[in-house]
Structures are given as structure tokens and as C-alpha cells.
Amino acid sequence: MIPSETVERLMAIVPIDNLSAGMLLKSDVCDRSGRMLLPAGGELTDRHLKIFRTWGVLEADIADGDNIETAQILAGVDVDPVRLAAAEEAVKRLFRLNDREHPAIKELMRLCIARKVSHES
């Protein structure tokens, strides 16, 4: 079991797609080779986000990050609950021989569901 403290730390790591201007950094953001792009305590602006993408940053440690809903499947898009349920069902079947609690599988399943719903619309 992962201690709950670690879970909380993991939760504060927010994927780039969910970052927005105004968020406060809890720790330094570095590019893939470890060069620092923005120090801890900095406030994100749209320009920072653009720079992060350019340098291949995937995530950032955000103060109060655990309050941000990272589990949302399609941000800002209205999804027919029936279609969403059907997509979820199909993806679960597809992944039935995998550990659905594994972080990689979890994220992959989330993406597959979102992709199915948006492809079929």
C-alpha cells in the first residue's frame, strides 16, 4: 500500500492540460534534461504554459493541487451520459486483463474513454 501522504503528494502533480494561469508552483518546473524553467513559488501565466509545452514539460507540482479536479474526463464538454457509460463499459472490457488501479493503466483507460466519446460524436 502507498502511504496516504504519498497519495496526496501525487495528487498535487497536475498534468499540463489541466494547468492554467494564476496557479502557484509548489516546486521548480524543469525541462526533460533538468534545466529549471520556473522556480517554486512562481505564479503561472499563459506565456509560461506555452514555454512549458515547448520544452516538453508534462506536469507541474501545484500548491493546492489536490483541490483541482484531475479526474474529469472531458473538461468543458457536454457528454451524453448514456454514451459515456457505453464507452466506459467497452474500455473496461478491453482492459479486463489489466490492473485498473495501476497509474499507467488508469490514465490510459481515461484517455481511451474520452477518445471514444469524442470520436463517436
Place this chain on the structure above:
Amino acid sequence: MSPEAGVVSIETLLEGVSAVPSLPLFHARLDEAINHPRSSIADIAKIISEDQGLTARILKLANSPLFGYYSRIDTITQAVTIIGVQQVRDLALAISVMGLFEGIPEDLMTMELFWKHSIACGLTARILATSQRESNLERFFVAGILHDIGRLVMFINIPDLCREMLEMSRNEGRLLHEVERERLGFDHGDVGGVLLQRWKIPTRVAEPVEYHHRSMQAGQYPREACILHLADIISHALEFGASGEACVPTLDSRAWDRLALSPNLFPSLVREIDNQFAETASILQGA
């Protein structure tokens, strides 16, 4: 032990009644030219240019978003210079292998779907490798395209047994590669690995293919094997084409840990695969 174990061996499969295709002589000549200390890029380009179909496809690939070069690549000489000798060789291999297999029973596998899955796996492995700053990206692309090639050999030579194993995996809700290993003592990865060795394909490609379902056992290229393992899983998850496997193969969490990736890599990864798949597949599969 099942009755098939020991009766069907990888050797009998590869020397079966229905001959397994051999790699065009062209590749032996190309390798010879590449490995010869005194051959120039012009010599290598000349050999490739003799095959017009291959040349056209390599140029189309070189100008596709896969490479994303700013200026146009118009000749094989330019392609070899800009993309690199090994890379062009690997692309040539991927392209020519796709035309080699014929006579697979339609009920077992349609070639179009099979290669779709393989191309998706190759693209995924290549994009994963890019994100990890690996060098010589095309070896990942080729390994992905060839990863299930052993299954084609099995479909050709033991179609009835394959049909039985497919049914067994469907009925019992198990993975086909596990059923293969249980019934035969090896899986399609092993068959592919031995075939590629016979074709004298470098170990850096052959070994990951052999070990893509048991990547932790790969001796020389474990990282490549782990990338291929994950790429296979992702391309199944995205439901490109078909491999015979009905659901997503089980992720080996040790392979995942070894790669030390963040799941947050996946959103951009999936976007890139979706962006590149249609065009790459149409270049490779187009008439």
C-alpha cells in the same frame, strides 16, 4: 504438457511445408553496401533507387509529419544524408516486409487489419522513444511493425492449431500469447525473433520483438523491449487494426517501472499517434 509441445517447434514452423518468405536479396546487397568501409552515400542511394516503389514510399514517409522536416526531401540521396543510413535501411525493411506475407487464411486474420495494428505499434514505439530522447528512432518503428510477425508464420503453417488457440483464448477470456506459450512452449514473439535472426536483422530489432511479452527477460536490449511492450499495449488500447488478441495485453508493472515514465505523458502521446496514424498507414499500405 499438451500433445503439441515438442511436436511443433519454432524450427519446424520456419521450415514448414508452406515456405516462410525470405527477405528480398535487395536487403543483403543494401547491408553489404552499408557495412563496406569504402561505400559512399551515393552507392547506398543507388541500390535503394533501383526499387522504385520502395523509393517512392521512403520519400513520402520522409516528407510526412513523422519526420516533420521543414524543407522537402526529393531524392534518396537527400533522405540518406538527412535521415541517416541506418534509419533509411530500417524504413526500407519495414516497407518491404509488409508485402511479403500472402496466403493467410481470411478467417484467421485480414492482412490490412494486422498491419494497421503493427503500424500503430511502430508509431507508438517511435513516439515513446522520441519522448525518451532515444537515438536511431527507426529501429523502434521497425520493431513495432515486425513485433507480431511470428504470428503470421504460425497462421501460415499451423492454421488449424491457431484457430483452436484463438477459440480457446476467446472462450476462456485469456490472452492469446499465454495460450500459445502453454500449448506450444513458446509464443509468437519467439517465432518472430528466430525468423528475424534468420533474416540477419540486427539484434537491436530482433531481441525486442522476441521479448515483447516478457520484456524483463531481454538480455541485451531490455529498454527497447520494455518500450515495445508498452507500445503494443497502447496500440491495442487505441484499437487500431487487429493482432488476434481480443483485449489489451497485461502491462508488466516492472517494465513500466523500468521505463520511469509519467502517465501524464499519455495525453500528448495519444494525440500524436492520432495525428500521424492515418497518413503513415496510407503511405505504407497504399497501393
